Structure formats: C-alpha cells, structure tokens
Amino acid sequence: MKQLIAILEGIGGTLRLLVRAVAFAPTLPRQLPRFMEQCYQIGYTTLPIVSILSFFIGGVLALQAGYSMESFGAKEFIGSLVGLSMARELGPMMVAILLAGRVGSAIAAELASMKVYQEVDALVTMNIPPERILVLPRLAAVIVMMPVLTIIANLVGWFGGAIVAHSVDFIALEPEKYFETLRRFTKFEDVANGLIKAEVFGFVVVLICCSIGLNTRGGPREIGAAVTKAVVVSLILILVLDYFLTQSLL
Amino acid sequence: MTTTQNTARVGLFFLLGVALVWVAYATLSDGKALKSRGYNLVAGFDNLKELKQGDDVRMAGVKIGSVQETRLAGRRAEAVLRIDPTVKISSDALAMIGSAGLLGTNYIAIDLGSAGVPALAPGAEIRTTASADLNTIMTQLGELGGKLEGALGSMSEVLKGKDGQPGIFQRLDALLANNSAKVDATMTSLQQVTDKLNRGEGTLGKLINDPKLHDELLAAASDLKAATADARTIMTSAQGIVERVKSGQGSLGTLIYDEQAGKDLKAIAANLKDVSDKLAKGEGTLGKLINDDSLFREAQGTLRKADRALDGMGDSGPITAVGVVAGALF
Structure with missing residues (x-):
C-alpha cells in the first residue's frame, strides 16, 4: 500500500513537473546556451556509442536472418528484415536504452546531487524555478536530438547489415540486392514510426530521470539509489510504452 | 572546449x-x-488483393508510376495510379494486378494497347481485367483433388468390389479357380502340340522342321510360276485370235462379221428346212423311200421270190439257175 502510494506520488509528481516545465516553454529562447549544452550532452556525445551499437545490431540481424533464411532460399530478403527491424523497432529502442543508461543516469545523478546538496533549494529561494532551468532545456534538447540519433542509428544499422551480409561466406549477398529488397519493403512510414517512438521514449526517459533526481531526499547515498531507480524505471517504461506505441502505430 | x-x-x-x-x-x-509530377488514372477492380499504396505501375514490365491511393468506391475497389507524365497510355490498354513474387508483392501491369488509339486523359478510368490469384488457383486445385479422389474411389470400388459384390480381381480369381482343370488340360494339350511340332511330327511339324518339304514347296511354287507363264502365253494367243476374229479375218471372222456369209448361211438353212419338210411329207424319191413302206414290202417280196428261186436252182442245177433268175427278174 505504501509502495502503491509512492508509485502514484511519483506519477503525479512527474506529471506536475511536466506541466510546469511546459509552462516555461516561452522562456526557452533566452536559455539557448543551456539548451545547446544539453543538446551536446544528449546528442553529440551519445553518437559514437549509438553508432557502434547500431552497426553491430544490424550486423547480427543480418547474420541471424541469413542463417535462418539461407536454408529455405530467402536470403535476399535479409535487406527487408534488417531494414524494417531497424527502422520500426531496434533503432528507436536501442537509442532510448542507451539514452537511459548514458544520459538518464547522468541527469538523475546531477539533479539528485543538486537536490541533496540543496542547490535546488537555493534556486527556489532565488525565485528561479528548477523546472525552468533544469528540466525544460533537457526536454527540449531530447526532443530535438532523438530523431537525429535514431535516423543515424537506422542508417548505420542498415549499412552494418549490408556489410555483414556481403562479407559472410554462407550469405554472400550483393549489397545491391540487399538495398533493393530493403527499399522495396521499407517505406518512409516505417522510419517515421520509429522516429515517433524514439521521440516518446527520449522524452519519457528524460522526464522520469529529472523527476526522480529532483525528488531525491536524504544524503549522498540516496544519489546512487536515485540513479539506479531512474535507469530501471526508464527501461521498464521504454519496454511497456514500446508495446502500446507499436500497437497504436501499426 | x-x-x-x-x-x-x-x-x-x-x-x-x-x-x-x-x-x-x-x-x-x-x-x-x-x-509529384504526372497524372492520375483510376483503375477499378473487384478485388485489389495485396495491392497497396506505393506499389509499382508497370507497362510491359517497365515502371511508369505508382499506386497513389487505394479506396473502396461503392461495390468495387479502386486504385488511383500516378503515371509518369511522359508516358501516354492508349485508351484500349488493359490493366491487371500482377504478382511479383510468392510473398505477395503486387503491382499493376498495363499492356501497351493498340497503336494509333487516342491516349487516356488525366483522371480517366483505365479498362481492367481480373487476374487469377493464388487463392483461386488453390481453390480450383482443391476441387480437382476432390474429383480425383472420387474417381479413384470408384476405381477402387471396381477393383475391390462394393456392397458384397466381388471386385474385378476377385471375379478373375474365381474364374481361374473354377476353371483350373480346364485351363490345365488346355495347357497340357498345348504343350503336347508344341512338343509334336518340335519333334517334327504331323504336317505342321514337318512343314516347320523338314527342309525337304520346304524345297518341294519351293519347286511347286516355281512350277506354278511356269504354269502361270504358260497360261499367260495362251491368253496372249487367244487374245490374238480374238483380235483376228474381230478384224473379220479367217473363217470364224468371216462367219461372224461378214454380212454376206450370214445371208448365205440363212439361205442354206432355209433350203435345208425346205428339203427336210419335203422328206417329212414323203415327197420325192427319197421322201417316198423314207415314208412309203410299200417299197420295202415289195422289195421284201422280191427278195422272198429270189430266195425261192435260189432254192429251186439248187435242185435243177446251175444252168437252170440262170434261167430261173432271169425268169424271176423279168
């Protein structure tokens, strides 16, 4: 019962945080440097790990698909499988998980320590709402950066699949054939679906991490607990939301 | 940084x-x-199958546009086709839904249509024809399978029998079982006949086994040939005779083909008839000789008299014999 109340409190607090942050949206142009800083953190510094991960996910997909499809002569459809999987599911999902692990944890840790060391209270005392300078730039940055990260993840994953499908001996699929089937079966709608999903995931991850960070109470030990909680809740929400989003976007 | x-x-x-x-x-x-250059055409179908937005429109296999929209229009389905502006489609061209693979990638196939026919205007409706899809073919295959099963069932009934009636093999079996003695006897006789034939017994055996008979047969055949040649010669000769007769040569030819000879013959026949008539009536010397027996009687009487005279002559001697003969005759 106590836990249930805590969960409901968390949901309510998060929603209140969201409303307050959105209410400060008109102040965003004045916080451009802060926004840019968050974009740099969320987008630019996440790019290498997103690229590496996507390349190998595409490669593994091609490898597995080649292994399964080769036995019934459908290996030219590897392109369509990798294309659709990356665009609709794995691209946005992997970016969101990386975001939760790399950016979400950082946000939760930063905000939790600010809260624990009463920096947030100091801001409030100075009549600076923490939602305005701590939450809004991050939300805006993730909205702008998520599609960029996702489309890069998709393209790198497609090329990774193509390289693996071409270079592995028992598949040996020509890249022309790979991209021909990829283009035939993958439409821009699939990519757009993935971008919408990524947008929702990123937004939710950042919002949850901000909320958990800002609601941390206690001493330094709670900072670590807050980070763990933020990442776990983010991952769970990503997967749950993924199901419902996929269903509603089909 | x-x-x-x-x-x-x-x-x-x-x-x-x-x-x-x-x-x-x-x-x-x-x-x-x-x-989004190009123009639209509308293609109506009973069933669009797997056709979806973005699928190719191909003319004679060349991509000339894509399916812009699929929609229901009353009792049919319509596909709006976006066609490349450089491509003109004849108004009698036919559109059908083709299948690019077994996995259900469809496209609209348009044929070239006739040359010299005006092109379809933008927004016009193109003529369409339904194509057999895999489901229809599968259904037909299923029906065919049912019929085949029925036919095989009937055949198996014939072979195995139905409702207590024996099948064809059972009947054959029964026939063989019932007549096995006869069949055995026939086979034995047949065996004996072939044995005899092998041993060269009987006419047929000799004919088969004896080379002499063969030679004789050959000789007979050559004799027959010679006889035929002779017959041919005779026929040729006969033909020559007939030709000579036809041409009126020789006695027979004259007889048959000479009108004068015919007339003479008729006259001879008439004379002969006249003579025989007279003879029958007893006219003339010969007629009387034949028909009048008085001459015979007189001759008989004369001979009797002569006989008596000869008897008397025997008694009176030779000199009186002459006198007696003379007295009897004169």
Missing part, C-alpha cells in the same frame, strides 16, 4: 540528422512528395 564550439557541433549534428531524415525519405518514398 568552449561553449561556442559545442554549439557549432550541436548545430552540425542536428543538420546532419535532418539531412539523413531527408535522404531516408527521398530514398524510401522515391521522392514521391517532392516531385
């Missing part, structure tokens, strides 16, 4: 993202929205 540098990186990164989204869009949608 300064804030300005970071901002520049973020800007570059964002532009890269936007560019990539645009590239993906242009590649995957064939830049449809960017260059």
Whole structure:
C-alpha cells in the first residue's frame, strides 16, 4: 500500500513537473546556451556509442536472418528484415536504452546531487524555478536530438547489415540486392514510426530521470539509489510504452 | 572546449540528422512528395488483393508510376495510379494486378494497347481485367483433388468390389479357380502340340522342321510360276485370235462379221428346212423311200421270190439257175 502510494506520488509528481516545465516553454529562447549544452550532452556525445551499437545490431540481424533464411532460399530478403527491424523497432529502442543508461543516469545523478546538496533549494529561494532551468532545456534538447540519433542509428544499422551480409561466406549477398529488397519493403512510414517512438521514449526517459533526481531526499547515498531507480524505471517504461506505441502505430 | 564550439557541433549534428531524415525519405518514398509530377488514372477492380499504396505501375514490365491511393468506391475497389507524365497510355490498354513474387508483392501491369488509339486523359478510368490469384488457383486445385479422389474411389470400388459384390480381381480369381482343370488340360494339350511340332511330327511339324518339304514347296511354287507363264502365253494367243476374229479375218471372222456369209448361211438353212419338210411329207424319191413302206414290202417280196428261186436252182442245177433268175427278174 505504501509502495502503491509512492508509485502514484511519483506519477503525479512527474506529471506536475511536466506541466510546469511546459509552462516555461516561452522562456526557452533566452536559455539557448543551456539548451545547446544539453543538446551536446544528449546528442553529440551519445553518437559514437549509438553508432557502434547500431552497426553491430544490424550486423547480427543480418547474420541471424541469413542463417535462418539461407536454408529455405530467402536470403535476399535479409535487406527487408534488417531494414524494417531497424527502422520500426531496434533503432528507436536501442537509442532510448542507451539514452537511459548514458544520459538518464547522468541527469538523475546531477539533479539528485543538486537536490541533496540543496542547490535546488537555493534556486527556489532565488525565485528561479528548477523546472525552468533544469528540466525544460533537457526536454527540449531530447526532443530535438532523438530523431537525429535514431535516423543515424537506422542508417548505420542498415549499412552494418549490408556489410555483414556481403562479407559472410554462407550469405554472400550483393549489397545491391540487399538495398533493393530493403527499399522495396521499407517505406518512409516505417522510419517515421520509429522516429515517433524514439521521440516518446527520449522524452519519457528524460522526464522520469529529472523527476526522480529532483525528488531525491536524504544524503549522498540516496544519489546512487536515485540513479539506479531512474535507469530501471526508464527501461521498464521504454519496454511497456514500446508495446502500446507499436500497437497504436501499426 | 568552449561553449561556442559545442554549439557549432550541436548545430552540425542536428543538420546532419535532418539531412539523413531527408535522404531516408527521398530514398524510401522515391521522392514521391517532392516531385509529384504526372497524372492520375483510376483503375477499378473487384478485388485489389495485396495491392497497396506505393506499389509499382508497370507497362510491359517497365515502371511508369505508382499506386497513389487505394479506396473502396461503392461495390468495387479502386486504385488511383500516378503515371509518369511522359508516358501516354492508349485508351484500349488493359490493366491487371500482377504478382511479383510468392510473398505477395503486387503491382499493376498495363499492356501497351493498340497503336494509333487516342491516349487516356488525366483522371480517366483505365479498362481492367481480373487476374487469377493464388487463392483461386488453390481453390480450383482443391476441387480437382476432390474429383480425383472420387474417381479413384470408384476405381477402387471396381477393383475391390462394393456392397458384397466381388471386385474385378476377385471375379478373375474365381474364374481361374473354377476353371483350373480346364485351363490345365488346355495347357497340357498345348504343350503336347508344341512338343509334336518340335519333334517334327504331323504336317505342321514337318512343314516347320523338314527342309525337304520346304524345297518341294519351293519347286511347286516355281512350277506354278511356269504354269502361270504358260497360261499367260495362251491368253496372249487367244487374245490374238480374238483380235483376228474381230478384224473379220479367217473363217470364224468371216462367219461372224461378214454380212454376206450370214445371208448365205440363212439361205442354206432355209433350203435345208425346205428339203427336210419335203422328206417329212414323203415327197420325192427319197421322201417316198423314207415314208412309203410299200417299197420295202415289195422289195421284201422280191427278195422272198429270189430266195425261192435260189432254192429251186439248187435242185435243177446251175444252168437252170440262170434261167430261173432271169425268169424271176423279168
């Protein structure tokens, strides 16, 4: 019962945080440097790990698909499988998980320590709402950066699949054939679906991490607990939301 | 690292993202929205099958556009086709839904139509024809399988029998079982006959086994041949005779073909008839000789008298014999 109340409190607090942050949206142009800083953190510094991960996910997909499809002569459809999987599911999902692990944890840790060391209270005392300078730039940055990260993840994953499908001996699929089937079966709608999903995931991850960070109470030990909680809740929400989003976007 | 540098990186990164989204869009949608040139045609079908927006429209296998929209229009389904503006489609061209693979990628196939026929105007409706889809073919195959099963069932009934009636093999078996003695006897006789034949017994055996008979047969055949040659010669001669007769040569020819000879013959016959008539009536010397027996009687009487005279002559001697003969005759 106590836990249930805590969960409901968390949901309510998060929603209140969201409303307050959105209410400060008109102040965003004045916080451009802060926004840019968050974009740099969320987008630019996440790019290498997103690229590496996507390349190998595409490669593994091609490898597995080649292994399964080769036995019934459908290996030219590897392109369509990798294309659709990356665009609709794995691209946005992997970016969101990386975001939760790399950016979400950082946000939760930063905000939790600010809260624990009463920096947030100091801001409030100075009549600076923490939602305005701590939450809004991050939300805006993730909205702008998520599609960029996702489309890069998709393209790198497609090329990774193509390289693996071409270079592995028992598949040996020509890249022309790979991209021909990829283009035939993958439409821009699939990519757009993935971008919408990524947008929702990123937004939710950042919002949850901000909320958990800002609601941390206690001493330094709670900072670590807050980070763990933020990442776990983010991952769970990503997967749950993924199901419902996929269903509603089909 | 300064804030300005970071901002520049973020800007570059964002532009890269936007560019990539645009590239993906242009590649995957064939830049449809960017260059929506061309004109629309409407194709109505009973069933669009797996046809969906973005599928190819091909004329004689060459891509000339894509399916812009699929919709229901009353009691039929319509596909709106976006056609390349450089392609003109004859108004008698036929559109059908083709299948590019077993996995259900469909496209609209349009034939070339006739030359010299006016082209379809934008927004016009193209003539369509239904194509057999895999489901229909499968249904027909299923029906065929049912019929085949029925036919095989009937055949098996014939072979195995039905409702207590024996099948064809059972009947054959029964026939053989019932007549096995006769069949055995026949086979034995047949065996004996062939044995005899092998041993050269009987006419047929000799004919088969004896070379002498063969030689004789050959000789007989050559005799027959010679006889035939002779017969041919005779026939040739006869033909020559007939030809001579036909040409009126020789006695027979004269008789048959000479009119004068015919007339003479008729006259001879008439004379002969006249003579025989007279003879029958007893006219003339010969007639009387034949028909009048008085002459016979007189001759008989004379001979009797002569007989008596000869008897008397025997008694009176030879000299008186002459006198007696003379006295009897004169």
